[in-house]
Amino acid sequence: MPFLALSPQERESILSFLGIRSEEELFSCIPEELRYAGSLSLEGPYDEQTLRARFPLPREAVLFTGGGVYRHYVPALVDAVAHRQEFVTSYTPYQPEISQGTLQAIFEYQSMMASLTGMEAANASLYDGATALAEAALMSLRIKGVRRILISRATNPTYRAVVRTYLQQVGDVEVHEIPFNPATGSMDISSLKSSLGSDAAFFFQNPNYFGVIEPIEEISRMSTGFALWGVVINDAVSLGVLSPPGTYGSTLVIGEAQSFGNPVCGGGPLLGFFCTTRDHIRKMPGRIVGLTHDHNGKQAFCLTLSTREQHIRREKATSNICTNQGLCALRAALYLSAMGPIGLRKVASQCASGARYLRKLLSAKGMETVFSWPFFHEFVVRMDEKTFERLEQEGIVPGIRIESFYPEISDGVLVTVTEMNTKEDCRCLLTRL
Template sequence: MRYLPLTPADRATMLARIGVDNIDALFSDVPADALQAGPIAGLPAHASEMAVERHMGRLAGENLSAGAAPFFLGAGAYKHHIPASVDHLIQRGEFLTAYTPYQPEIAQGTLQVLFEFQTQVARLLGTDIANASLYDGSTACWEAIAMAHRVTKRKKSILTGGLHPHYVATAQTMARFTDDVLVAQAPVLSGDAEDAAIIAAIDGETSAVVVQYPDILGRIPDLAAIAAAAQAHGALLIAVVTEPVALGLLEAPGALGADIVVGEGQSLGVGLQFGGPYLGLFGCREKFLRQIPGRLCGETVDAEGRRSFVLTLSTREQHIRREKATSNICTNSGLCALAFSIHMSLLGGAGLERLARINHGKAQALAQALMQVPGISVLNDAYFNEFTVILPKDAREVVDALAAKGVLGGVPLGRLYTNQPALANGLLLTATECTSDEDIAALVAALKEVL
């Protein structure tokens, strides 16, 4: 039996209060060509449960999963080994069924996990404080831009050409509904990070400078120089980290002067999962505590003097801040944050550094092997586990040909930047601890055939 709590009269009253004539008017912002006018062509009106299972199984069988082939994709989502103990622990009933702690002091276990997570993230990013997570890296990036606007009372943010285009697109989408002005620089296919260009663009109206570290081409920008230039003009530096394993070797952005550090935590404890759910990281200077989005959990003692945890700060609209909320994010990525925290605990500081060294070594081996392929040149002078190569032809064609040979051979820049032909021959490749010598040999052999 369908549950339809609203009568036609109820709906009419709600529409009148909103000020629209019908339900279709609520979708007026959706482009007409994106709306489905009727049933989807080719789908049956109904099917049995078994028939649907068989059909969906056949569709799933068409996927080539990351573990089934040599895999060199990255660009913000990375294949790392996740210890079996991570999955075992996050599936314990007290974790798996837990949701947002609306009566937080009751959920001491959840609060302690989030407190430890915040501590780990703050240490990793080099910031004074970190929140209890956000949806993903791209939304965390936008929240940082919005926070910088509140802090500086300025509305112009400069987005470096090395920032992931999906992050840029997310920020642009959100800025449509605010008065923020985003100046997105165009990427340049160069071995050096675009530090000089972004420093030259900073002026007295700049609220924030957004720099990815390492950037979308795998280059490593000079955050200290950019931070000094930004802060000289009263602007904030927002550093974006899409590969947190890199911070096992690279200096933490906060230590290099970044005011706000955000990122994607998927690499630690969270599988690729065909694109999500993922995990947003957010840290900043303590003086911005009241402007940070999301939640912060804190440590205290109870009436009997025992260590306990509380929801110290919650700036979202569902709590007391209401219309003064700094964010409308309605929950943190709790289960993914737990997986991140468990994986970080298993690694420890020394383990994270060893993992990072292995990643860098694999990338070096991959780069050396690719330089032996005629027609291929490595763009980067420095990189962590991801770098760009220049091919003698459109990288999209090459990647499709590699996939036909059972090799997932990187992310073509032409797929990320569809309107910039100058980048079409660029191919972004990633190597992690999961990349074997056999994988590299298979890629090299396939490239020699394709090229």
């Protein structure tokens, strides 16, 4: 659709309606040092053919990036079905029972996510893993007596930032971060023990942001000391080889399922998932598709337990997110159906073995790994900024610099290996160091 700029009269009308006199007043809430004072020097306009010539597609780089968004292979079947016009929408239909195909797809997605996590119920999706964790924190506050939210500092830093944003307007709530062991990269268990209390909800990521697998048995033994506790999954492919969180007593399992059939598209769209036990299903945010029978006795799908979001008053809703990632959830269901349990296990195993292969090569080259603890398919190495930037210029992105999130690891680079990284890619990185 064409872009039509606002006329001066329309601008004046908008400002008058808002009760302000100028555009400067409209944007006064933005700190002055963050506002650009001059006028942009823009070339053009250009026709479409000229634009394509000026902006060619970038050459494909060798990527070892992850940190929450992962490059996994997407079977052709996923695109073939998901691109059908009746599916291309992120919305649950407003007259949902008319769209039995869409509802069944979401129901299958819920069933598979519940099975993978070892939980009893899953919702129809949330925006992303960060939103899922923030909604889990809000859900924990609806449980009587919870006034402290404990989050492992080794949880994805962007997730932790979203939680703080969500909770900053909620009174009388303390958000406390559990430190990690600087030698192993896993959670500091002694700090966790000192924070035990029935007024606290506890969340940690496994594998954590550094790729380290947390000591689940020790953590689960302390679970009775909390009102509830949840496991955050950064890459759902890890569920192909790791024990389902539900088997060790987790109350909530939340996280990111972009890895299931959704490509990396400039950072999105993503797919948040949220799983819990039957006891907490009525407090769970997001929509839920259930199986029932119509008035003729035929099997039918419907939105169930739908006293949530826009169905009821805002202050009584379990969540004020009124949509979901329906299309991404469909892609996840298609991916899991195509791969099956054995296929998912193979993908996860390839990721893990590839990461160990690359780590062995880097160690032989003399590169130091920051943490000495079992990991899944990500690990942190020490690499100076000059080497990192040189590799990027040569078309190799060795990982993510984590200094901005963890200043104490100033030269740390989070390296990720998936089944998309070949041994040739690993050797290519090694020869360029």
